Amino acid sequence: MSHFNPPPSPVSGSPTASQCSAFASFTQRVxxxxxxxxxxxxxxxxxxxxxxxxxxxxxxxxxxxxQHDAEDAVQAAIVKVAAQPGRLHQCEDPWAFLLRMVRNESLVILRRRPRWNLFGDLCDLLTRCRVDELEREESYRAIWRAMRSLPTQQSEVVVLKIWEEMTFAEIAAVLEITPSTAASRYRYAVAKLSDRLSGELGEAAHFNGQERGRSHA
Amino acid sequence: MLDPLNQHHGDIENLIRDAGDYVRPGDQLRARILEQVDERRQRRRLWQRLVGGVVFTTTVAWLLLVVGQIGVQVAPHGRSASDLHEQASRRANIEGIGWEWALTEVIYDWRRRPGDSSTRQPNSQLEGTQR
Structure with a gap:
């Protein structure tokens, strides 16, 4: 596997040290x-x-x-892991291995039962929103809607990069692509998302400003 | 100073990061997985018992066969009564003597032959009955 490291960008969206350590501790727990x-x-x-x-x-x-198909995929993957308990432990990176298993199961389910999903239809999602975040629920839904409008190849890179805090090399290992492909998919995806979420960005900035104002007061 | 494009992408990433915990797994997922794992474990145990039973039965049958074969090989193969009868008839014809006398001689000859393990048993049985 090549060790591609993307050039560090001094953007405010890059994961902080505490987020990185949280992810490291998560992989350690796995x-x-x-x-x-x-x-x-x-x-x-x-x-x-x-x-x-x-x-x-x-x-x-x-x-x-x-989400129902997703849960079926997760169930199938975990049941397989339980059937061969030693296999996960033998892997170099158990978390990446689990993600790859779930991806394979998801693709199998997708092939077996193709669904017609309307863009913007989020009624299958089971959601939770803390009381203090209720104002931002619409923003979350817009983000999920925008994510669903992306091609799967791009949205899964975004998920692994932002929510799983993986490097492009780790993403490449999970998706079995080259790190540069992962990086370019991510760039395209973020560009599309920023187009689709430009309105949400303004609201988020407004919300963050309010939050900051409250905390200063 | 930060590049405005990078700043914009950073904002997008933050926005997406915040939405990560919005979706949660269903309440039944955990129970469903545990149930299926348990079901598979029970099915595997049943199969193990079944295969174990088949292997045990096959082994016992094979052992019985082997032991039977060994028993047949080890058992003494002496002359049978029909052999003696046949010899006695042949002797009676050749020597022109009575069949009963020929049988007596054949039995004497058989007993006199040294090193024949099959001759010992009738003797020992005879000794046992004499005692």
Whole structure:
């Protein structure tokens, strides 16, 4: 695997040190969970489910564009992991391996039952929004709608880059593409998203300004 | 100073990052996975028992066959009564003596032959009955 490192960009959107360490600790927790699974067998699977299901469902939803199918894909992948508990532990990067498994299952489901999804239709999503974030719910829905309007190849790179905080080299390993392809897909995706979310950006800036004003007061 | 395009992309990334936790897995997902894992475990155990039973039965049958074969090979192969009868008839014809006498001689000859393991058993049985 080539070790492509994208040039560091001094943008405010790049993950902070605390986010990076949070992601590192998450991958470490997945590794620990995989070891427990290898040692204790299927009985330790609930720990892995609790740890990863949210992220896996989120990733699979961007591929299948339907949360029910995404959950089926996650279920199939985790059941396979439980059937061979030692396999996950033997991997160099268990989290990347899990993501690849879920991706494969999602693609299988997508091939088996193609769905006609209308752009902007988010009725399959099970959502949660904290009370203090209710004002931003419309913005979240706009983001998910915009993500769904992207081609899958681009949206999954965005998910892995922003939500999973992976490097392009790690993304390339999961998607079995070159790091430069991952980087260019990401660039195209962000450009499209910024077009589609320009209105939301203004609102978010307004919201952040209000938040800042409240905190100063 | 930051490039405005990079700044804009940074804002977009922040916006998307915030929306990451908006979607959550269904309440039944965990239970469904655990149920399916348990189901598969039970099915695997059933198969293991089935295969174990078949292997055990095959092994026992094979062992019985082998032991039977060994038993047949180890068992003493002496002359049978029909052999003695046949010899006695032949002797009676050749020597022109009575069949009963020929049979007596054949049995004497058989007993007198040294090193024939099959001759010992009737003797020992005879000794046992004499005692």
């Amino acid at each position: 590794r620990v969970s995989a070891r427990q699974l290898a040692e204790l067998g299927e009985d330790a699977i609930s720990g892995l489910i609790d740890l990863t299901s949210l992220r896996l469902v989120r990733y699979a939803t961007t591929i299948t564009r339907n």
